[in-house]
Amino acid sequence: MAELIRVEGLTRHFKIGGAMTRSTLHAVDDVSFSIGEREIVALAGESGSGKSTVARLLARVYQPTSGQITFDGKLLARIRSRKDALAYAARAPMVFQDPFSSLHPVFKVSHGVMRALKLHQPELSADERRAEAERVFEVVGLGTDMLDRYPYQLSGGQRQRVGFAQALATKPKLIIADEPVSMLDVSIRIGLLNLMAKLRDDEGVSILYITHDIASARYVADRLLVMYAGQIAEAGPIEDVLSAPRHPYTQLLLSAVPDPKAPPPGEEALAAAAGESGEPPKVIDPVPGCRFRPRCPVAVDTCSSVTPELKLARGREVACHVAQGEQEVKAFS
């Protein structure tokens, strides 16, 4: 698979506090991954883990503190002119979480698509723009009569399809989708996930699917990146990671996913679950060491002094001193 985007050592810090309490929030720390062509990569983690910051770095909303992003062989940091910036925005658009606030309420839903076309393909005539808008609406499963509706006339699922249509209008290579289905009802979600798979298979688009819902990630994604406290804890083909998670955090995350098909948990499992309160760490002025250490039942001495790096160990990329060793890790089940 040809590589589309490569992220190396991506880091983004934010300054917080006043003059006396100046400190640094490490939202994303030394994150590296790549996305191939025609590939859906899921980026999963709890709120505050830095998922959305990664999305915004890829979309050039934020500039990285350090590290680099290479898209189609070109460094994003080299983008200087408005022309290059526009060209990149067209090839890597974003789809947002909330379909109720991401569409302008006083314009017809075709507005966003038409504007994108006007901006990115100025050579098109009005008729050609209309034809292209009709095409992308068909692709995302909305009838062409929807083009002349207003956002309030559409359901949440339809609005989110408009979001994908807007992204698709600019002929993208990569769609950065930040929690695109989390605001939708379960009966609607599957339709959108199926649409994402269709965009990959038929339109050849790659998608970075940011989510906290592992089950939906498994449904649609090829690879999974698990993020914890601004770093990638584990990465690999999604079926491999889910069937045999190596990082203790991945194991914890998977154990907590409610599964109606599983037998009800016993007394012991309930007691253990209640003790794990799931407090996400604040990564402010961190000291070296593993960030999952305070919650980790298998931590060793090294974990409190050396930050584990994401390394390939026994066929899996994992950032855990213990999991990188010879022993099988079983922290949560």
Place this chain on the structure above:
Amino acid sequence: MLEVSGLSVAYETGGSPVRAVQDVSLHVDRGEFLGVVGESGCGKSTMLFAVAQLLSPPARITGGDVTFSGQNLVTMTDKQLSSVRWRNLSVVMQSAMNALNPVTTVGAQFADAMRAHGTKSKAEIRKRSEEVLALVGIDRAHLRSYPHQLSGGMRQRAMIAMALLFTPDLVIMDEPTSALDVVAQRSLMTQIKELQRRLGFAIVFVTHDMSLVSHYSDRLMVMYAGQVAELGPTRKIFTSPLHPYSKGLLDAFPSIRGPRTELAGIPGSPPDLSDIPNGCSFLPRCPVKRDECATTVPALFQSDDTQVRCLLHAPADTEVTRG
């Protein structure tokens, strides 16, 4: 203990009223855990608000009774209600971020609630506040904390502690875990269940996430378009759902285990509650519809210990009435 019969709520808008809840009947026994699931706009929150008598205009109860420990809440005056609320029946709201007052401490809000319900002694208020915080596993030092100093999970637990100030018989919870991550969510669910076991209160738990309550609720109520679609033992609905909507909901959840299969979800979207079509309200989305579904409004049929609103499960000997 709680008996709701024929409850209907409408929002009086300019045009035709929006019938958000129609003819809902249910009962909750002492110490029971009832899960209520449904999609947004199905009337589940409106139903809860109606049960707790918290509706405000333009919403209005248009019919039915809510009997709690032998008293009819619908006909009570505000004064009578306030003696029942919080003491015997308390409500945990959806978003703890907004439900706690951001400019006063947690302790002050606890004290406020206790004073409003008749506890005067400062020492008693302090003692009880510390007790309930301990119940949900929060250090008592946090009585002096402001809501923004607590994490999302802690705020939600503080809300639950607040609901338990007077050891009520019934706690109504409206999506208390929806803002939380899976790990925090599971932790909160197990704590709620453990508290229930120790203190013996009943819970009505509203959520849009069916899988969340699968291991915790005794009985489950599936709502669709303001009506009860199915009501029965939780395990039974999960293993053999009767209503096509319950089945569709169950099939809409991808699983992290087992084979990866393609799912279809439920096509279409829920009906406009101000313009409900004749016949079955699920008809346009139903994969197993029959001709009579378009003309007949299904009643709630009893099938063993489950109630289901679907003509497929009409007892063979009933005359299907044309509506």
